[in-house]
Amino acid sequence: MCGIVGYHGREGARDILIDALRRLEYRGYDSAGIAISQDGSVKIARKQGKVSDLWNAICNENFEGSMGLAHTRWATHGVPSERNAHPHKVGDITVVHNGIIENYLELKESLKQDGRTFVSDTDTEVIPHLIVNYLDKGSDFEEAVRLALKRLKGSYAIGVMRDGSDTMIAAKKESPLLVGVGKDEFMIASDAPAIINRTNSFIFLEDNDIVIITNGEMRITDFDGAAVNREIKTVQWTGAMAEKGGYRHFMLKEIFEQPRALTETLIGRIREEEGDVVFEDLNLPDVSKIRKIWMVACGTSYHACLIGKNMFEANLRIPVETDIASEFRYRDPILDKDDLVILVSQSGETADTIAAMKEVKKKGLYTLAICNVLGSTLSRDSHGVIYTHAGPEIGVASTKAFTTQISVFFMLMLYLGKLRGVLDGDDVRRHLTELKKLPHHITAILKSSAAIEEIAQANMHYGHFLYLGRGINFPTVLEGALKLKEISYIHAEAYAAGEMKHGPIALIDENMPIVVVSPKDQTYKKTCSNIEEVITRRGKVFLFTDSFDHDMAPKVNAVFVIPETIYELQPILSIVPLQLMAYYMANHLGTDVDQPRNLAKSVTVE
Ligand code: AGP
Numbered sequence: 001m002c003g004i005v006g007y008h009g010r011e012g013a014r015d016i017l018i019d020a021l022r023r024l025e026y027r028g029y030d031s032a033g034i035a036i037s038q039d040g041s042v043k044i045a046r047k048q049g050k051v052s053d054l055w056n057a058i059c060n061e062n063f064e065g066s067m068g069l070a071h072t073r074w075a076t077h078g079v080p081s082e083r084n085a086h087p088h089k090v091g092d093i094t095v096v097h098n099g100i101i102e103n104y105l106e107l108k109e110s111l112k113q114d115g116r117t118f119v120s121d122t123d124t125e126v127i128p129h130l131i132v133n134y135l136d137k138g139s140d141f142e143e144a145v146r147l148a149l150k151r152l153k154g155s156y157a158i159g160v161m162r163d164g165s166d167t168m169i170a171a172k173k174e175s176p177l178l179v180g181v182g183k184d185e186f187m188i189a190s191d192a193p194a195i196i197n198r199t200n201s202f203i204f205l206e207d208n209d210i211v212i213i214t215n216g217e218m219r220i221t222d223f224d225g226a227a228v229n230r231e232i233k234t235v236q237w238t239g240a241m242a243e244k245g246g247y248r249h250f251m252l253k254e255i256f257e258q259p260r261a262l263t264e265t266l267i268g269r270i271r272e273e274e275g276d277v278v279f280e281d282l283n284l285p286d287v288s289k290i291r292k293i294w295m296v297a298c299g300t301s302y303h304a305c306l307i308g309k310n311m312f313e314a315n316l317r318i319p320v321e322t323d324i325a326s327e328f329r330y331r332d333p334i335l336d337k338d339d340l341v342i343l344v345s346q347s348g349e350t351a352d353t354i355a356a357m358k359e360v361k362k363k364g365l366y367t368l369a370i371c372n373v374l375g376s377t378l379s380r381d382s383h384g385v386i387y388t389h390a391g392p393e394i395g396v397a398s399t400k401a402f403t404t405q406i407s408v409f410f411m412l413m414l415y416l417g418k419l420r421g422v423l424d425g426d427d428v429r430r431h432l433t434e435l436k437k438l439p440h441h442i443t444a445i446l447k448s449s450a451a452i453e454e455i456a457q458a459n460m461h462y463g464h465f466l467y468l469g470r471g472i473n474f475p476t477v478l479e480g481a482l483k484l485k486e487i488s489y490i491h492a493e494a495y496a497a498g499e500m501k502h503g504p505i506a507l508i509d510e511n512m513p514i515v516v517v518s519p520k521d522q523t524y525k526k527t528c529s530n531i532e533e534v535i536t537r538r539g540k541v542f543l544f545t546d547s548f549d550h551d552m553a554p555k556v557n558a559v560f561v562i563p564e565t566i567y568e569l570q571p572i573l574s575i576v577p578l579q580l581m582a583y584y585m586a587n588h589l590g591t592d593v594d595q596p597r598n599l600a601k602s603v604t605v606e
Contacts, residue, residue: 007068
């Protein structure tokens, strides 16, 4: 996500804002910018690259003033560049923004028809244009901001300044924003780490709050201008804790961010009433000619491909071949010119996946990337790209990228199904209704994290775990086992449950806990037989399912109930307790959860 900071007080804003940006660097970003109100106008400076690059550009410049805004950008619309960096200044209005303006294209079109010209590729730039439009029509500054905000759909946290005014306005809808209350000063920030060094007193804004700061006074209103009261809370966080939003590790923070990451990934792409999915231009060739689809990736992203395969074949009836990128690139795969090749990567910099993409392009085929980082090599060099808007994933173990990758596969499956005429508007609408429930379902699972922690603490002494699942939940347990391995260093192996009698059953005894993921779908009864076989051999079973089974419950060591959803979406829910279990075991074992030994966040070498 982008990071916003603002300062309105008696000291020089420049150094305070640069320091605040440095405290937001952990969130990941690709460019930075600053705006200072000085001698009746707002001066801005922006740089692609690091905060240090921005500082070097302004440290010898005359950037004096006691009111200012600053921003670190994590690109979602418009590749990383100086002209796409924030702040954006249009006329006498300067804006910084975090979030996604879902209806920016239609707003941009209508503003262009009003004669306005745009200089960036961002969704953000529509905001200052709208405000200037209302100013030109006679509104005052506060009213113009309010009217502009009412036109926006999607998520945003913004800071606004105007030439010649000593008023700073901020507003929040879905994206985080807080106010820091200091001695004779107010600050705004995307989260506490940015300003924890200046104050421990915060107002955590609610959706549709508008903050107006002028002359040492701060007031909050709703979008209609009515006064709103918000409590000032004191937060006793250390700087290090604050960076993780109060979570002990980035991985835990990112597990808990999954409802928001999913929401942001869906925004602007699903049209439930029309029964449609829309993507930014994918430059797809004629999809009616596709006879085979390939899905290629590494690690967790490969597990997402296995889930994508399940849902594509079940609904599109097109054969899908999945492959690990390091295998695909050396086996000279038999590709047909009309095949669709999808490459998945959180970082967009995994060497084997990039190499696989190059192999496919060499053979003259179209390549579609599913990626989390704008401007990354894979996203830049593929013919088309669909971004997961999970925000920066700092923990080495991938969590929110995985669940958002699956949601993108699900939306792409609906999109292609509609284009190929195998799914109609009702089919798509029905699927989208279930998809939209997922953030709420994940939140419900996260509320039971203490139960997972209990299971983890009671079983973290085992040296080996066996994970079992069937169908679309076989990749789920592959991913669950990988999570445990890579952060707790406990050996874990995942198997298709039906394979147990073909070998792994020899491993079962009282020292081999078994994790079983089996929602009550068509294979549940079969999997219950596998559980019985394990129990008769004194194995300890932990069953993750979507409705409590009174027959099985007394036989297993624990049953964890996951909210019900449609088959294709089960992995997005089933993986969450497995992520938590791996996290809590690693945390209690004291391993370096965010930077596990021997691992890198992005394997940019072969
Ligand atoms: C997952 O937790 C691991 N960090 C690793 O398997 C990762 O998924 C793999 O290296 C692929 O990374 P990518 O998605 O950035 O390409």
